Amino acid sequence: MEEEEAAPAISNPIQDPTLQKKHQSMLDRLSTRHQTRLENSVTTKSKSSLESTSSFISRFSHLKNSIDSQLTTTTTDPTHLKSLIASISPSISALEKLVAENSYYLPSYEVRSSLKTISDLKQNLENLNSKKKFSFKNKSTTKKESPITEAPKSDAVSRPKNSIIRVDSPGFRDRENQLLVENLAGLDTREFTLSNLDSCEVRLIGTCSAVFVNKLRNCRVYVGPVKGSILIDEVEECVFVMASHQIRIHRAKRSDFYLRVRSRPIIEDIGDVRFAPYCLEYQGIEEDLKKASLEEETGNWCNVDDFKWLRAVQSPNWSVLPQDQRTGSVKLSTF
Incomplete structure (x- = not known):
């Protein structure tokens, strides 16, 4: 019986030096092209x-x-x-x-x-x-025949130089131990002021252009979406739940801030303040967030910029509020 003819040997392309060289050359070209794209991007x-x-x-x-x-x-x-x-x-x-x-x-x-x-x-x-x-x-x-009447003393606010308070804007001033509720409908282009409040709860439902806060102690403040800025000065032992494009906090002590903000929150001269994400709910808030261009959660609530802390390490003046110490979702009824 004749022996069967042996099958011809098939070269392994991975082991073939010529193909291996071509393969490596192709990989090098692809890598160079990818790197160029990244650099151009x-x-x-x-x-x-x-x-x-x-x-x-x-x-x-x-x-x-x-x-x-x-x-x-x-x-x-x-x-x-x-x-x-x-x-x-x-x-x-x-x-x-x-x-x-x-x-x-x-x-x-x-x-x-x-x-x-x-x-x-x-x-x-x-x-x-x-x-x-x-x-x-x-x-x-x-001209005594046409005197100018000054604003009532109840609206006058004792404040330091460079204060952020607007005495001519709508708002709550000089109150103590009260529940203060305001529907901001119709104030889309107006400012709202909170000044000299002690042990009050404030509920602002709807949108406005800006909110100014000054001299609050032991207060809880819940604010619907703000189209512009929120400026806070001289507050102590308060809780704020706020959404805005820009939030600046000055002279705050032992307070918690639940925020949604487009840019990084700015703090100055503060101590022992904590931050957490926005947690306010009420009927229609989704439309208000969209109206104020704040429907997207940016995560900036914890990207705090301390203007008085220039070192590369974390500022000791603020911290992230621990999960187990955060309040749950705050639900407000509309009116």
Whole structure:
């Protein structure tokens, strides 16, 4: 019987030196192409960020220069002053909104510089407002037939220089041991003030443009979505549940903040404050969140920027509220 012819040997492509070399060359080309794409992507993103920052600075400077021009207008006519102040105030609010809407990509130093500029503009506006009041007072003295009535003393607020309080805005002031409830419907473009409250519970349902908080002690404050900024100054042993594009907290002690915020919360001169995610519920809040462009949870509630702590390690002035110590979902009834 004839022996069967042996099958021809088949070379293993992995072991074939020629194919192995071609295979490696192909992998090298693909790797180089992928790396080039990554580098181009990073360069594009970096360029886009720089262009966005440049565009912001240009817009911010244009608005600031316009406000500066109005603030330096020389006039002693009370009517003109009143008109001037009425024009400047919304311009400063627009500047605040511009920072809030763009702060998520801006460098930290740019945000700080912008906020400092806005603070200075507000102080200059306050000085101009004082000038207006002085002019009215003089006019009242010389023309007794048309006196100017001052605001009731119950609305007057004793406050330090650079205070964030707006005495002419809607709000709750000088209250103690009360439940304070307000439907913000119709205040979408208005500010709301909470000032000099002790042992109160505040419920603000709906949306408004900004909220100013000053001198609160042992209070619980629940606030619906805010389209612009929330500014808090001098609070102690309070609980705040708030949603806003920008939140700045100054001089707070032993307080908890449940937040939803587009940009990083900013704190200054504070101690023993804790942060947790927003937990407010009421009928219609989803529509209000969408109206205020806050329907998305950014996670910034715990990305706190302490302006008085410049080291790379965690600031000792704030902490994340432990899960087992957080309040549950806060449900408010509408009215």
